[in-house]
Amino acid sequence: MNKNPKGCSNIGGGDAARLEYCRNKALELFSLYGYRPFSPAEFQLIEDVWNKLAPNRARRLIALTTPFGEPCVLRSDITLSAVAYLDSHYKESERPLRLCYADRIFSAPRPPKTNLEENQVGVEVLGWEGAGVEAEVVALLFRTLDALSIESSSVVLGDTSIISKIFEDVPREKAELLTEALQNSSYMAYRGVMETMELDDEKRGLLEALPQLKGSVSLLGEAMRLIGDSSVVMPLKRLCDTLCKLGYEERLRVDLGFIRDLGYYKGSVFNVYSSTSGALLGGGGRYDGLLTKIGIEGQGAGFAFTLKELAGHSPERVQAPTLMLWCGAADQSDALRYADGLAKKSVTFELSWQKDRAESLRIARQRGYLWWIDYSAKKALSLRGDEEIELRKFESEALSC
Numbered sequence: 001m002n003k004n005p006k007g008c009s010n011i012g013g014g015d016a017a018r019l020e021y022c023r024n025k026a027l028e029l030f031s032l033y034g035y036r037p038f039s040p041a042e043f044q045l046i047e048d049v050w051n052k053l054a055p056n057r058a059r060r061l062i063a064l065t066t067p068f069g070e071p072c073v074l075r076s077d078i079t080l081s082a083v084a085y086l087d088s089h090y091k092e093s094e095r096p097l098r099l100c101y102a103d104r105i106f107s108a109p110r111p112p113k114t115n116l117e118e119n120q121v122g123v124e125v126l127g128w129e130g131a132g133v134e135a136e137v138v139a140l141l142f143r144t145l146d147a148l149s150i151e152s153s154s155v156v157l158g159d160t161s162i163i164s165k166i167f168e169d170v171p172r173e174k175a176e177l178l179t180e181a182l183q184n185s186s187y188m189a190y191r192g193v194m195e196t197m198e199l200d201d202e203k204r205g206l207l208e209a210l211p212q213l214k215g216s217v218s219l220l221g222e223a224m225r226l227i228g229d230s231s232v233v234m235p236l237k238r239l240c241d242t243l244c245k246l247g248y249e250e251r252l253r254v255d256l257g258f259i260r261d262l263g264y265y266k267g268s269v270f271n272v273y274s275s276t277s278g279a280l281l282g283g284g285g286r287y288d289g290l291l292t293k294i295g296i297e298g299q300g301a302g303f304a305f306t307l308k309e310l311a312g313h314s315p316e317r318v319q320a321p322t323l324m325l326w327c328g329a330a331d332q333s334d335a336l337r338y339a340d341g342l343a344k345k346s347v348t349f350e351l352s353w354q355k356d357r358a359e360s361l362r363i364a365r366q367r368g369y370l371w372w373i374d375y376s377a378k379k380a381l382s383l384r385g386d387e388e389i390e391l392r393k394f395e396s397e398a399l400s401c
Contacts, residue, residue: 007109007116018311019119023102026121026144026305033140035100035123040081043072049080052264052293056183060108062116074106079264079287079302082124087294095127095298102307122284122304127291129298134268134286135242137301141272141284142248144305148314152275154251156214158258159236160265160285165227166210170197178207182259187211214255217244223256239268251275264290270303274313281309321348323371323380324364328355330376338375347399371398 004010011019027037043066050058053076061073075081082099090097102121109115123140125133138155145153163182167175174197181190194207206226213223217240224230236254243252260269260283267286274281284303291300325342327335335351342349350369354360357374364372365383372381373391380394381387389397 005116007114009115009117015311018314018317019307021316022148022307022310022314023119023121025147026310027100027102029144029147030100030123030140033098033136035098038078038082038085038099038101038124040075040078040085040101040103042075044075044077044080046071046073048084049073049076052080052290053077054180054183056180057107060110062106062108075103076105076107078103078105078120078122078304079124079290079300082302083126083290083294083296083300086126087296090127092127092297096129096133097124097126099124099126119307120282120304121307121310122282122302124300124302126300127296127298128300131238133299133301134239137284137303138239138243138268138270139246139248141270141282141303141305142243142246142251145272145281148310149316150274150281150310150313153272153281153313154253154275155248155270155272156253156255156258157236157240157268157270158255159233159268160259161267162223162227162232162236162256163210163259165229165232166206169203170207179259182211182257211257213257215253217249217252217254219254219256223254236268260285264293267299268301272303272305274309277313279309279313280306281313282306321350321369323347323349323373324352324360324367324369325349325373325375326352326354326357326360326364327375328353328357328360329374335375345399 046063049061061076063071063073066072078101086095086097100123102119104117104119106117123137125137141155145151163179167178170178174193177193178190181187181193190211194204199207209226213219220233220237220240224233227233240252240254243249258269258271264287265285266289269283269285271283272281273279282303282305284301286299286301288299291298325335325339339349339351352360352363354363361372361381369383371394372383373379373394374381378391380389380391380398
């Protein structure tokens with residue numbers, strides 16, 4: 001019996017159909033907003049990845065060597081591939097570039113998780129200048145959730161610039177330890193680092209308050225007072241104000257101690273959660289720092305959803321094909337011509353070449369079809385009520401609904 005490697009899975013049937021539904025729905029929406037499809041390479045050169053990720057993320061890379069002898073990793077981050085594509089294919093005058101994708105990433109899991117691979121769908125805006133794109137990206141994230149009927153969801157917003165400001169006069173090694181503790185949501189470790197530092201009362205109070213600065217958008221006023229420099233908080237406040245005007249205030253939360261672990265974000269960062277299960281659905285942010293590392297002037301922003309989580313939380317259900325067309329007793333060419341006609345009418349169906357009529361009917365019932373057609377006899381059987389009608393009557397009545 002064939003087995004998958006630990007951490008990998010084959011997905012089929014209804015689960016795959018739901019994944020594909022969410023994937024197609026998201027990509028269709030992204031395309032309406034001018035995002036172009038992007039298909040990244042499966043391998044990434046270690047030299048192009050290693051120093052662009054935070055250490056705790058870099059340690060999870062899955063390394064290998066290609067047949068050409070190049071040290072690589074399995075693609076761990078699609079944003080890195082998108083930025084490399086921008087750098088090699090587009091001049092500065094052709095930017096910004098809007099890309100959308102649906103593909104897999106690979107990394108060693110954090111316990112208790114065991115998955116090595118994850119299906120993602122998302123967008124990137126690369127090389128832009130000026131205001132508005134951060135709001136565009138987060139608003140598009142909300143619209144994607146709404147298109148999939150996942151209104152019971154919330155977005156948690158933070159800003160790495162605020163953390164950088166708070167840590168600017170903290171010794172570098174201590175700031176790195178504090179940052180790592182925040183990334184890991186380890187507040188005991190955070191306090192442990194603070195206890196080793198000599199701080200005045202004002203600075204200690206600010207550092208102690210940082211992990212607790214979370215709540216509704218109104219919290220930003222308190223943050224301005226504590227930090228003492230309102231200009232640092234204003235970019236996040238403007239983003240929140242825009243999203244509130246779009247009607248998303250009840251689904252917005254602020255967490256000034258929130259920092260993503262990829263190592264290249266600079267500015268707003270966000271995660272999106274299900275309000276019912278608490279599951280992480282995706283996240284993103286602004287990553288000017290990544291573009292700077294590659295030598296590109298301008299800003300970058302984007303987000304990615306985990307497709308499995310979207311499919312699991314979307315109440316939309318993918319319908320099974322409408323009918324099974326039994327052709328076992330019919331002329332093959334005639335049956336295929338009839339099938340072509342059904343396809344042109346956008347009728348979903350499955351062909352059955354079973355010689356045994358009863359077995360074909362059994363399979364149709366098992367798979368949940370609404371109708372079973374005996375093409376040779378020109379009869380259609382309703383699998384809901386076992387009513388049999390002439391094929392012409394089925395075409396004029398059932399297919400015209």
